[in-house]
Amino acid sequence: MNYEDRAQIYPEVRFSGTPSGRPLAVITGASTGIGYELAIQFAEHGYDLLLVSESEAVHDAVDRLGIYNVEVMGVRRDLRQETEIDAFCADIRHIDRPLAAIVLNAGVGVGGKFFETELCTELNMIRLNVLANVHLAKHLVQYMILKGEGGKILFTSSVAATTPGPYEAVYAATKAFIQSFATALHHELEEKGIQVTTLQPGPTDTNFFHRAGMDDTKVGVSEKDDPADIAREAFEGLMSEKSNIVAGSLKNKILTATVIPEAVRVSQHADMTKPGGASNVQGGPPPEAR
Numbered sequence: 001m002n003y004e005d006r007a008q009i010y011p012e013v014r015f016s017g018t019p020s021g022r023p024l025a026v027i028t029g030a031s032t033g034i035g036y037e038l039a040i041q042f043a044e045h046g047y048d049l050l051l052v053s054e055s056e057a058v059h060d061a062v063d064r065l066g067i068y069n070v071e072v073m074g075v076r077r078d079l080r081q082e083t084e085i086d087a088f089c090a091d092i093r094h095i096d097r098p099l100a101a102i103v104l105n106a107g108v109g110v111g112g113k114f115f116e117t118e119l120c121t122e123l124n125m126i127r128l129n130v131l132a133n134v135h136l137a138k139h140l141v142q143y144m145i146l147k148g149e150g151g152k153i154l155f156t157s158s159v160a161a162t163t164p165g166p167y168e169a170v171y172a173a174t175k176a177f178i179q180s181f182a183t184a185l186h187h188e189l190e191e192k193g194i195q196v197t198t199l200q201p202g203p204t205d206t207n208f209f210h211r212a213g214m215d216d217t218k219v220g221v222s223e224k225d226d227p228a229d230i231a232r233e234a235f236e237g238l239m240s241e242k243s244n245i246v247a248g249s250l251k252n253k254i255l256t257a258t259v260i261p262e263a264v265r266v267s268q269h270a271d272m273t274k275p276g277g278a279s280n281v282q283g284g285p286p287p288e289a290r
């Protein structure tokens, strides 16, 4: 199929590169941050890409990834909406290729005191971080099994999955859900030749904290891991068939180790995420958060 044919058949999908027999990786939340860096990893290792995100930024990502010698497709879908998830699954069926890898990474946070935050923002976060991943996993796992070639699935969880998270209570709970769900799938899907891996990054330098309204927290202004390093570690761990990857700084590995009592972990978390906590950190919050 040539470039013009593809554009006519899939008018909502942005393309770069040429169709091929290369393995295909699907990545959600691939326009920026960890998802975009994961897309680079897959492209560098010879995978074609199907990227999905909510905003126009996914099309910019397709254009930027055009420098790699692989086919890149990108589509805008709001994964909080069931109809959009179904439309994305239909995109995949139209493309009709085995999925060598699926990365369920799209996610947002909501920071603040639970009794002050907006309920609708938190329900929308649950729609994206939890419901969309269950919905997509249901259809894409069945599709992978139908194609009969096995594959790899990476879920972006968080170090927050292992500790209840004051001042981002609902966010931490969404990640605890994903960690539990993905770990269970890891066991179920082994017999189908499908490998499921969870990725637990710690604070990483992306748009996440700003988008979560956490610019005025200690964690918001503290030094963070580079998303490119997180993605590199994630890709290597996925390829070496690890079931769980705690990526980034040593602090993340210590935080997720169960040797620290939960009450201590909860209060350490609260210290980092408390609104206004940034003023105790040298440099303080960025000007727009003051």
Ligand SMILES: NC(=O)c1ccc[n+]([C@@H]2O[C@H](COP(=O)([O-])OP(=O)(O)OC[C@H]3O[C@@H](n4cnc5c(N)ncnc54)[C@H](OP(=O)(O)O)[C@@H]3O)[C@@H](O)[C@H]2O)c1
Residues within 6 Å of the ligand: 028, 029, 030, 031, 032, 033, 034, 035, 052, 053, 054, 055, 056, 057, 058, 077, 078, 079, 080, 105, 106, 107, 108, 109, 128, 156, 157, 158, 159, 200, 201, 202, 203, 204, 205, 206, 207, 208, 209, 211
């Ligand atoms: N940064 C951290 O410290 C950290 C730590 C642990 C775990 N994580 C997890 O890492 C994942 C990626 O976050 P990030 O740090 O890379 O943040 P990010 O740069 O803000 O990326 C979030 C991605 O999710 C997409 N997205 C947001 N709402 C969407 C929607 N309704 N439908 C489809 N896509 C949507 C965004 O696309 P648009 O821009 O197009 O909306 C973007 O591509 C998340 O699951 C997050 O929970 C992050």
